[in-house]
Amino acid sequence: MSDKIVKIEEGRIKNDEVQKSFDTALNYLSYRSRSKKEMIDYLSRKGFSMEAVKLALNKLESYGYIDDLSFAINWAKSRLNSKSVSKRMIAFELYKKGIDRAVIDQALELIGEDEEEKAAFALAEKYYKRYERYEKRERLYKISQALARRGFEWELIRRVCANLAPIQEEGE
Numbered sequence: 001m002s003d004k005i006v007k008i009e010e011g012r013i014k015n016d017e018v019q020k021s022f023d024t025a026l027n028y029l030s031y032r033s034r035s036k037k038e039m040i041d042y043l044s045r046k047g048f049s050m051e052a053v054k055l056a057l058n059k060l061e062s063y064g065y066i067d068d069l070s071f072a073i074n075w076a077k078s079r080l081n082s083k084s085v086s087k088r089m090i091a092f093e094l095y096k097k098g099i100d101r102a103v104i105d106q107a108l109e110l111i112g113e114d115e116e117e118k119a120a121f122a123l124a125e126k127y128y129k130r131y132e133r134y135e136k137r138e139r140l141y142k143i144s145q146a147l148a149r150r151g152f153e154w155e156l157i158r159r160v161c162a163n164l165a166p167i168q169e170e171g172e
Helices: 002-029 037-047 050-064 068-082 087-096 100-108 113-130 136-149 154-171
Strands: none
Touching: 002 037, 002 050, 037 050, 068 087, 068 113, 087 100, 087 136, 113 136, 113 154, 136 154
16 A cells, blocks of 8 residues: 555655746747757756656747747848858758757748848848958958858858949948
């Protein structure tokens, strides 16, 4: 009879831990959406057992709170528009967040080449103003280096810098 009571007590404790890990996960999601790996890492750091973490994740996924594809799509669009980083840089960031390569590719397919070029051009214009004290050749060099640091391909950087030339001539 005491074994039965112990098993019931263990089940109650397990359910409590799952509920606490779920509540902790919801709080963590309240700041921004998260990838599945981010959530596993966070809940593990908080001291929850792997079993409780997995059960909480299953519950989160069933409610649609954790979805790596929608996370990747939203992350990619946000980073492209707000930080003007390249698709390559976005892919690297998503990879670090534990997103599967196939999901990353699927999310990046939704970003067109023209969108990436617009982001690069907007960033180049920003740097153009920042480096206005430099002569034309050095200014273009600095702009191209800034774009390269954000992960843009050299062919795209060359096109963007070529499109900056008419702007330079108007300003001079």
